[in-house]
Amino acid sequence: MKLNRKETAELIKAMEGDILITTHKNPDGDAVGSSLGWYNFLKKLGKSVKIVYRDRIPYFFDYLPNVNEVEVAEEIRREFDWVIITDVSEPKRTGFEEIPAKRSLVIDHHITAEPFTNYFIVEPDISSTCELSYYIMKLISEELIDRSVALPIYTGILTDTGSFNYSNTSLDTHLVAAELLKKGVEPYTVYTSIFERNRINRYKLLELVLKTLKFALDQRVAHITLFRKFLEETGAYPEESEGFINYPRSIDGVEVAVFFKEIEENFWKVSLRSKGKINVAEVAKNLGGGGHRMAAGYEKRGSIDKVKEELFKELELAFEKEYYESIS
Amino acid sequence: MKLNRKETAELIKAMEGDILITTHKNPDGDAVGSSLGWYNFLKKLGKSVKIVYRDRIPYFFDYLPNVNEVEVAEEIRREFDWVIITDVSEPKRTGFEEIPAKRSLVIDHHITAEPFTNYFIVEPDISSTCELSYYIMKLISEELIDRSVALPIYTGILTDTGSFNYSNTSLDTHLVAAELLKKGVEPYTVYTSIFERNRINRYKLLELVLKTLKFALDQRVAHITLFRKFLEETGAYPEESEGFINYPRSIDGVEVAVFFKEIEENFWKVSLRSKGKINVAEVAKNLGGGGHRMAAGYEKRGSIDKVKEELFKELELAFEKEYYESIS
Known part of the structure; x- marks a missing residue:
């Protein structure tokens, strides 16, 4: 009720x-x-x-x-x-x-x-x-x-x-x-x-994750990836990557930011952030997850390439939908 | 008046x-x-x-x-x-x-x-x-x-x-x-x-500056350095380092964060941030600058080693003063 x-x-x-x-x-x-x-x-x-x-x-x-x-x-x-x-x-x-x-x-x-x-x-x-x-x-x-x-x-x-x-x-x-x-x-x-209680390991991890920063879909999407080996190399805990998604998100022109986190081999936690135009809750829902319009996520098994491909297809549809809504 | x-x-x-x-x-x-x-x-x-x-x-x-x-x-x-x-x-x-x-x-x-x-x-x-x-x-x-x-x-x-x-x-x-x-x-x-209108160059610059992250005075001070060559290497503008001082500042146990920026050869802009115990306005004033209790700065000519040495001496005095005040 x-x-x-x-x-x-x-x-x-x-x-x-x-x-x-x-x-x-x-x-x-x-x-x-x-x-x-x-x-x-x-x-x-x-x-x-x-x-x-x-x-x-x-x-x-x-x-x-x-x-x-x-x-x-x-x-x-x-x-x-x-x-x-x-x-x-x-x-x-x-x-x-x-x-x-x-x-x-x-x-x-x-x-x-x-x-x-x-x-x-x-x-x-x-x-x-x-x-x-x-x-x-x-x-x-x-x-x-x-x-x-x-x-x-x-x-x-x-x-x-x-x-x-x-x-x-x-x-x-x-x-x-x-x-x-x-x-x-x-x-x-x-x-x-x-x-303000970070360990220096967090910033060693950030250094490695920033190196993975890439664009997709005409620079409207920016994504970063955390491979498990990064944690071993830096001694950082998984939760020390909290907030890293704000880096791709804060780039000019980017509409959707993505953070791929390797939980175990071929198992990924994917976080999505929108700057407003795209409803990432809908995108995440289509891929088995959920969340808010501006912040959502899901989990997926498979290789990183397949996980990326599947997501970018879904995001492309979302951008198309947004485009047709904006001109209609 | x-x-x-x-x-x-x-x-x-x-x-x-x-x-x-x-x-x-x-x-x-x-x-x-x-x-x-x-x-x-x-x-x-x-x-x-x-x-x-x-x-x-x-x-x-x-x-x-x-x-x-x-x-x-x-x-x-x-x-x-x-x-x-x-x-x-x-x-x-x-x-x-x-x-x-x-x-x-x-x-x-x-x-x-x-x-x-x-x-x-x-x-x-x-x-x-x-x-x-x-x-x-x-x-x-x-x-x-x-x-x-x-x-x-x-x-x-x-x-x-x-x-x-x-x-x-x-x-x-x-x-x-x-x-x-x-x-x-x-x-x-x-x-x-x-x-949220950053260029990717900002994060390329951040990657390089994070590599310079070091401690001083028993890890109570953390500092980062921006050499002019970093700007050439990344294509970043000087103002794109805005906010970088929050990285050393946000490390657990750090009381004072320092950002050394090379303005021209042997000329440094030094920014100071305190987490509360140390009055960095006083430290900056003693070195020819000014600011707030928690955020201050100054400019200095000389080699980076001399600039660091001079600052760390001044900070050591500030920590001593704080210590004697806290026990008296």
């Missing part, structure tokens, strides 16, 4: 019994921020609540209050009365085969969302699940939003808006940020914690 | 005759934003106003309204009744030998500021000259702040706060941003205009 903000607030206020909170695999800032924000908020509301992820939290989120209370597990072993799933709409994308809960609620902002839960609120026009969560929390109790809630919420807004730069940033996003700063968030502390 | 915001507003409202607006050499976002913001605002206020820079405006600010009305000249050839100098306090740092104006006003936020003008308002606690200018403009006439004023003002706030991330970002900075978005600023348009 689709809910509006007020109905969601009422539903959460009325929740009884044991509540589980979880989010998607490979949790990013908005996933960690929204789930941990709700965890800290619901504890203050007097609820019995547990937070469990399938994957571990990236180290650069270690400044978040109660981040150590997040349990990482391969399966959910006991039954809950409720599960709240944030920042993702399909239960299987949580990474858990099964979530034993009597009732379920999704809070999300992804457009490919097709929730299979009992209740859901999905607002694709909003910057982040964190911003949406903040509005719902305010309807429940503004005074319970202290620094331990504000800090994760701010984190998700910051990372999903690319520091208030992407097109999902609204006037209201800045007003929320101002309110969160009033609650004790120090922007520079968050910034340095997330973005 | 030192003025507060209200006095500055009154002074500007009462200005008569021809007004010249200028800013510092190598204008950055806050310099261009504040001077052009005032230019567009004062025209709407019905003033007779000219805007002249010593150096040309970087191409990525070409989206700013009336940017083509900025005149670039080696000297100011006629006399003005007033000159308004934004984002810099010493007239000589405008790059002009002499500014023939009967009266002068400085609007700035730099702590090393020692204004030699008739009137000045310098608020070092504020994010940017643009944010300060916005408050003064509001005192003059809120309704004159249309998109042509809001866009340059937003630009300076964005670039000087590192996209609302640096410690100079306050609750009020976000409230101002919200008001500017209401006036028609589209964050993503500004972002892509400034940050």
